[in-house]
Amino acid sequence: MIRPLLVLLALSSGCATLGANALTKPMRVPIIGSTSLPHREVSWKTADELTLRGWVFDPEGTPRGLVVLVHGKDINRQHFSGEAARFTKRGYQVLAFDQRAHGASEGTRTTFGFHEVDDLKRGIDLLGATRVVLIGESLGAAVALQTAARDPRVVGVVAGASFSDLSTIAAEHRPFFFNDATFAEATKLAESESGFHVADISPARDAANINAPVLLLHGTRDTFIDPAHSKRILANVKNGSVVWLEGVGHIDVLVHAESWDRIERWLDEKVDASS
DSSP: OHHHHHHHHHHHHHHHHHHHHHHHOOOOOOOOSOOSSOOEEEEEEOTTSOEEEEEEEOOSSSOSEEEEEEOOTTOOTTTTGGGHHHHHTTTEEEEEEOOTTSTTSOOSOOOTTTTHHHHHHHHHHHHTOSSEEEEEETHHHHHHHHHHTTOTTEEEEEEESOOSOHHHHHHHTOOTTOOHHHHHHHHHHHHHHHTSOGGGOOHHHHHTTOOSOEEEEEETTOSSSOTHHHHHHHHHOSSEEEEEETTOOSTTTTSSHHHHHHHHHHIIIIIGGGO
16 A cells, blocks of 8 residues: 555656746757847846846947847747847847846746846846837746836837736646646745745736836737736736737747737837837
8 A cells, every 4th residue: 555655646746846847947949050130249147147148239320229029938039039120220229138048048947037027137237228128928028027017217018928927827737637736736846946936926917017108919829828818917007008919829929020010010109209
């Protein structure tokens, strides 16, 4: 009798470890080559002494502001950095960087904004920007929203397919074979190893503290983060709008031509018109 119980305990513990790693340990996709756009390499240190790396694209003349492109989980700065030319033509300096534990940046775990907000603020500090537009996708969108709620330099936020809060999205992706105890153990283990509380990560809650205009984009066929997440965020935004992208899924929300056309139109109407 003892041996089967030990096997079950080992399986439960193993499942919890797998669950914790699935939540906070991203797949590291390497940088392949470089961008063909003129750029320069930058790096900076996080509060916990990790080195983050990125590219800066400079406009002609004095920048009118800074656009930061913030990628999602399991990808890197290359994902939509090719769109940087749209903004340098408008007079913006552009920063595309690898978030912690992604691409060429250091680290092994993501904290969904707990550390990433300060990571991003330090990148803004590095470039001395005082007028910032954040454009993020998925995890990057969630980080952008949380940063905008805490940094008055942000004058506009674009959030593509953000989750509304980490507790909800984690529960929605809970494996069918996880019982309540295993799921709770996996969550607790992830929190212990990463140094944050899942319940504290809520872009929807933070959205109420964003004073800058917010543009949400979400694909109607997103099966990874349900469009209901953007609806919950929109309900709390003071100055927000949403674009529903018909037939678009999750990973292509900011690789879709219509998305960038709508973003530029929003910049014209909501951000640059008031500068």
